[in-house]
Amino acid sequence: MKKIGLLLLVWLMHFGLSAQMVYIDPATGGGEDEITLFFNAAQGNKELVGASSVYVHHGVVTDNANGTAWKYVKGNWGQDDGIGKMTKIGTDLWQLKLSPNVRSYFGVPAAEKIYRISCVIRSADGSKKATMAAGNYGWGTVTTNQDIYINLNANAWISIDAPASSQLIASAGEKINFKATTSSNVSTMKLLINEGNGWEEKVTVTSGRNISYDYTATTSKTVAARVEAVVQGQGLNAEKSFDVVVRNPDLIAALPAGVLPGININDTSSVTLVLEAPAKKYVYAVGDFSNWKYQEKYQMTKTPDGRYFWITLDGLQPGKDYVFQYWVDGNIKIGDPYAVQVADPWNDSSIGTVFPNLPSYNKTEYGIATVLNTKPATYTWGLGETLWQRPKADHLVIYELHVRDFLKSHSFLDLIDTLSYFKKLGIDAIELMPVNEFEGNDSWGYNPSYFFAVDKYYGRPNDLRALIEAAHEQGIAVIMDIVLNHAFGQNPMLQLYFDGSKPTADSPWFNREYVGQYQWGYDFNHESPYTKTFVDRVNRYWLEEFHFDGFRFDFTKGFTNYAPNGSVDGFDQRRINLLKRMGDKIKEYDKDAYIILEHWAPAAEESILAGYGYKMWRNRSYDVVPATTGAGGGSFSDMGVTSHVTYFDSHDERRLAEHVITEGLSKEGYNTKTDEIMYERVKMAAAFTFLFTGPKMIWQFDELGYDIDINLNGRLGRKPLPWGNGGLGYYENELRQHIFTVYKEVLKLRKTLGADKLAAASQSHKLTGNTRRLVYNTTGTDLVVLGNFGLSKESLSPSFTGMGWWYNYFTGDSLQVTNVSTPIELLAGEWRVYTSTKMSNGLNGVVENYQNPVTISPAIFTQDQEITLTFDAQKASKAGTTGLVGASKVYFHSGVVKDAATGVWSKVVGTLKDDGLGEMTSIGNDKWQIKLTPVVYYNLNASEDIQQLAMYFRDADNVNKGKGFRDKDIYWDVASNDPFITIDPPAFDIDEEITITFNAGQGNKELLNSNSIYLHSGVGLVDTPNPQSTAWNKVVGNWGQDDGVGKMTRVAGTNKYQIKIKPRTYYGLKEGDFPYWIAAVFRSPDGSKKGTGSPGPLTQGFIASNLDFFLKNQGTTSVQSENEDKWLVYPNPSTDKIYLTEPAESIRVYDISGKLVWSGAGQEIEVNKWSKATYILHANVKNKILSTVLVVK
Template identity: 30%
Template sequence: MKNKILWLALLLFTSIAFAQQQNATFTLTPEQFNPDDQVTITVSNIDLSQWGVSDLYLWTWFYDLNDENSQDSPTNGSWGNSDEAQKFTDNGNGTYSFTFIPQDLYGTSNIGSIGMLAKAKDGSGDKKTQDHYVEVGVFQFNLNNPTNQVTILDSGNTLTIEASTTVNANFELLANGNSVDIQNNIQNYTYNYTLNQDTNFELIATETASSNSLSATFQGIVTPNPTQMAVPAGMEDGINFDPNNPNTATLVLYAPNKDFVHVIGNFNNWNINSDYLMNYDAAQEKYWITLNNLDQTGDDVLFQYLIDGEINVADPYSTLILSPYDDPFISPDTFDNIPAYPTGMTTEAISWIRRNAPSYTWENTGFTPPAKEDLVIYEILIRDFDDVQNFDAVKNRLDYLEGLGVNAIELMPVSEFDGNLSWGYNPAFHMALDKYYGSPEMLKEFIDECHARDIAVILDVVYNHATGQNPLYRMYNDCNGCTGGIVAADSPYFNVSATHTYSVFNDFNHQSIATQNYVNKTLEYWIEEFHIDGYRWDLTKGFTQNCSGNETCTNSYQADRVQVLKDYADTQWAADSDFYIVFEHLGSGSSRNEEIEWANYRLDEGKGIMFWNKLNYNYNEATMGWNANSNFSDISYENIGIPTPRNVGYMESHDEERLMFKNLAYGNSSGSYDVTNLSTALDRMETAGAFFFTVPGPKMIWQFGELGYDTSIFACSDGTIPNDDSCKLSEKPDGWDFLNETDRTDLYDAYAQMIALKKGNEIFATGSIEMNVDNSNGLKSIHLENPNATGNEIKYVTIIGNFGVTTQSIDPAFQETGTWYNLMNNNTYQVSDVNATIALAPGEYFIYGNEEANLNNEVFKTSTISLYPNPTSENIYLSEQVDSIKIYDLTGKQILVKENIRPNQAINVSSFTKGIYLLQLEQNGDRIQKKLIVN
């Protein structure tokens, strides 16, 4: 069995907050054991009340005799639901024990080492301990010194080598393959070696009573002296390819206060080699090297920087990385031919260059993004949007999204983050695509297809912070390159302590030129490489250096963050003059002044920075039927003091409780009218939509909000809802099964029609907005006027609704008498008295216009015709005779045409793929539209 340094265990689940993890004490009895021995694990110094549980479970895995090929215990269960077979016994004194025989538990005797942790039954939210490792076998060997894989010494200095075994052994030390010392029949080995050249050591211990051998390898390096040489002209930080020679690349690393840097990789067997010592440009404090003959490594070039012989990091500007923790769980259907991680050769993330990556030819290069004020954005967490969890899965749903009418898709972070099953706000590499969602080509195909459908793509980006995996953090911390610890005082990128009150992970110093250079370069990359159309910036309140530990300060106007964010905006607009920039600032009070200033920035050029405008609480109070806090008037850009629509209004985003969950859990009632009834609650969501999409300005929908998604944001993966937010980041079910529920698809249809109204009629971009949506009695109205309307354009719109739970009468205050139209169906309504009250049932609404609406130039009548069964997978029938039926998919493609359909005549749709279809019926010159669901 070969001894090696045990690597970190698989990061099964990643969360933004790590406060739930506890560092417990593990004791094994006996300390040394063979695979067929009985062993007892005892866990102490743990407080289960911190997790709100009373039971503790073992999660364990093992490595083979070479300490490779990790495999889980067959009875681990799932992370969200541990198997009862691995429940610890409560000893009643604050300790917990579990007894087992390794070969019985794991089903094999091929065990070299064991990894373990203790966890709650549902480990979501990091309810677990640290990882603990033990070697298996009575004969065990430990290299006690040197403690690092690489030791740097001045020439002529002595390297002390110390090791121990649990039984007597014969020791042999090899230096560059030559035997330099032998000591027999001992348990404690010591030898002093004078280092005069770079040396690869191997210390072998052979059990005296048998032929069992264990070994350790390490290096002694004579302190290098880098060549002083300027970085070649035109070379930027990161990986620079030679366009005239695909086998050559120049690597550049900004590393002030570091003494020397080597490049290690699959081209030098991951060993320190003086041929790969980087040159140093003292004027720029940068190390660099040109690698030639990259073709010798094949298609995949893998490398890291080894800094001062101790800190191994991937290039901060990597566009792809290998992860020993995450890659084994990426499906080849999502990303094929990922190279094997060089286990035993190095640790942590590795830069991956694909020399012969597939080329991509863009098909839709003339895409014109929608105007900012016309945006209808659909926010997606790919992980929870589709079970396949990749870009192709989203692309395959574009018919559905296009049918809804969205013209922009906002993807939650897709740059490399810790783990696979994350929201993405734990960024490790800002320029690398996270492979769990797909390859670069798959993302490009998705964006290209979106552009073909006139849909923009916005990426959520996280520049407030970076995790411990980030190379810029690992280069400068107090634990010499570990992924924990704290930022070192000489870091050119991060603050030792956060300078605002909303920090997570490691806080960037955005007043540092080094940080600004890093951000600007990575911003440009995604625009140029992937043709994206916008960024949504997470947590922009963190971009100040002024407010350590002071929330009032953080929420007040801060000139430094205003300016640096304008500078970043300039970078984005220099790369794409039409680029969308959206800040998650959530300002109030004086920090709202920052949003106003950003909204006005370069507005005379048609730009202006947008910002998230959260009205979740107010709309939800209205949908639940509680009037006291239901004033959502700030959905109007005029109400918040900006001259043109730059506020992205939303009722829901990834970060708030779902409206429908609260409707069903806490809705108001009166008599038989009950908001907690599903059908009633969905109807009230439609009413909210009437007071949302119609208000001029950009809007955003959270995924499946159009179907009344009602799983709580706080639900765990098993569906339970704890009394805290420990499961907020847990996986949630998607909403595709909702397509089988007519009440939910009715909401989709209503939202689609409201979005069509917004996009197709100039009045819904007007600057004349009157909001009467106060907290009084649930009766609300909106009045719009388009003073520039001509001909048959709509000049006036009146929207009325009853968010109460009883029937009430409202003064509609129509702007003129005459014929008005219900814009949801274009039925007429005669107004002779503009103030004549209208009785509204609870949850009822109307959108009236003084002219007919433009809905894709089609006017559809309501009808008594019934379509049944719906959903179906075989035949459909119509209750009345029609002259013709045309069936379209959501892309607008005509699927079927039939004429002279008799009542109750079978129309076979069994060949249709599952999904939503639109039926256009013609009857006596009238056109009637129906929706069909094929399941």
């Protein structure tokens, strides 16, 4: 029994330990023991949950029991080299053995006591690390810089605990407390001090565990402390050396002439460092030049007004990189805010070859540092820069580019090699997503830390200069996307005035509390004169030093301290004034610089800013997406304005192509989700968008139909490249190259005709509906663009500007117009570009119009309905053969598709022989028919659900074929037999468990074959035929969160998803509430997609115009009056049994407090043992919920 109890105790100890993020075994192990270090990724910040590889960067602490100084470190940060690699032993559970013992593993000399293991647990590349809240735990400590310290058993020991740092700053006469602790009570203990003249005993104790002494600092010197003690009869001693630097309180002088905050290079061996730090007491320059110690000579001089600290460093080696920091008031360590190069001890090792010969810096305990160099690499701009003329802003075509996701090498220099690609495409400008120093390497860049440094992950500063100059040589401007609304936690100006959680109230640059409801990082105080000066200097630096052509300023709506009722959405004159001031300053030194604002403010405010010459970002995805997916709606109005940079997607939006392939609609055989049709529709969207005048923007790879989900690898995560080894193969895909060609030719046509001329032309556009039109009547060549965004054939008036010959730009065909308004019939997805003069001989195959050679009657059918399928050989593609026009016999070769996402055929009918199986009947004019009922023809089981019929056509010899659009197999949707939404039972009260079933195979099918679907819902407690304003009540669900709230369960083998709920508990209802309606939206886990259908009635409710579901409880309530009670329940009052006139499917009885006292079904209830009281009875009778008062005597 004792053995069992001991085993249980051990198991419980392990279970308790494994609930910690880190622990050791044995838990009482010391430096002479073999120890296993365990890591549970499911605890703490969980950043390494699911990691395939985990490393521990680790060392030991030997100075004292509470120390944090790392020694004998093992590990190479960011390197996947096996040093410190942990072994996976379970789900998110990892271990590392320190063998044969801790001392030998780390190579600690025998004379040193080992108190702790220090560690940081990281991903293989160092981009992520596991940590937990700072604090002291039973097993050790987590410090504020997120380092982890695990206590070891050091047996008998002495620990010199104070001072905590070996580098001390003091005023003359200041007391410095020396303190030591022992592992247990002493019989004697002495503290001795050595100031360079030998040991002097200062204090002695003969009991207890503690000893202390106040040392008076007089001059700068090295001071050693020694503690000698007898512990448990054992003589012990410990020593520690301290560098005491006595600061000079009289080091005050004005700034040298001509210097600015930052690094001022005087000559090749001298710099003057200036730190702006109002109200700080003292600052030391510390770095490679001071051996990373406080030194008296590196105390910085304070200006008389206390605003600046400065120091001139002489005797520096020309061309050498010196890593340094400012150490402020003894507890703040920051880099220079104006430095042009940052040293990152966590991430620089992952930079690779894009920035060679980085200086060595691995002091994670000090954090981010900066680099000075008295003779930095120079860059000589070519003569072409003086002749460079920027394209006009009013009709600029911009290409938004993220370096990390554009090239595998993430290199500025390699980007130079792709400039010919942009030149060929025909864009005017590249907009680089943020390239100034941001936190980490793997980022979009909207987490800025240093505003004057080029982020090293993309290359060296001169590499960026070379890229910009090379772009100018190709006629391409370069715009910098810059974030001046906020900064992130590594920013030195933020850290200089920070209380551990937010900026302090005296910060010159930052608001203590975020202004407004949109919050990223820490909010700049744009009304502060310090911030204004800083912003102006940042802007000028990038324009003058790198020759950027302008800026796209991120979230300028945040450039304000005005937020009535917590909102910055309203008109704000102060914000206008701030932005105008900034722009005026830019124009002082670069009058033609582009100023583009991501503003999102009221139209009146944007109009004023546009009047200053600024351009606003304008997202029109909400107009272009529904048109392109075939959903209809959206307007193309105002897409030609010159005040806004118009686009249909950017880094912030889902891709247009991805929208189409995931939520595009279909009609009969025309399915916009198929690649080939999607390609044509995104071409049409591009033609309309870019043949509007005004500035426009392309998000990278839209010109190739990039269709990767924005949330792949996380919203900000890496996305697969379209080209190169391991890429998506887009560049080698002929059909995707046709998209590129359309973009190229549309932009070429825009330039050839002249955007200014088009803007000045008389216009007759049609901007809404399935069919749309652009018409420009210019002084030169006129332009007409026609498009059918619908899902079936439609006609529209072309409104040609004159009669005569018109020329189709993409086909090369000509059209003689005798009536400018004669309707032109366009197939589904067909679009045309006509010019009044011939400008192209056509581009073979670049644009094709979908024609379905198949019709099925009825067009919408289920798998158990008989259909008539007709094949028109004249409309079919030939698939590399001579086709089936004139064929004497045609076969229908087909199968079914159970999962439309894969397109995999099954249950194939056809042998590719002339055996009659699938043979069709000729009905003349190269048309052929076959009748079939899918469930019979394909021999389907009763439980098999199919989503599509798949087919192509062949002749008797299987030599010639007929296929669909662009030689692809033909697919036709099969309607589901099952209803869209069901609630079972259809009538229910608040305590009835109901099952809501959603059929993803109905409607838009956007959630078809989803791994996970969520119900976002509310309950309507008002009996009304119009529940839209009342049913979104007591909402359950957290939009966009994959947190299990409202998660549905997939019914195995189907596309149905279910959730079981009891309205009372699920929605938090009370007695007397009745759930008349349930409002519902069915969504993907991230909320980017939702399953819905066309507005209109359903069996159990309706789909509203906003595409929300409203599901009606089929039961009604009836509270009987006293005279009507016998109609439902009798006798009432009762002492024995009560009876219902009709049997009920369910019965519930509640007391007056709402507590359920009885439930069941049937026609009678025994109440003879019930308490005498009044009750409420609810009965479900023939799908009606009937209620009455019941009295028991």
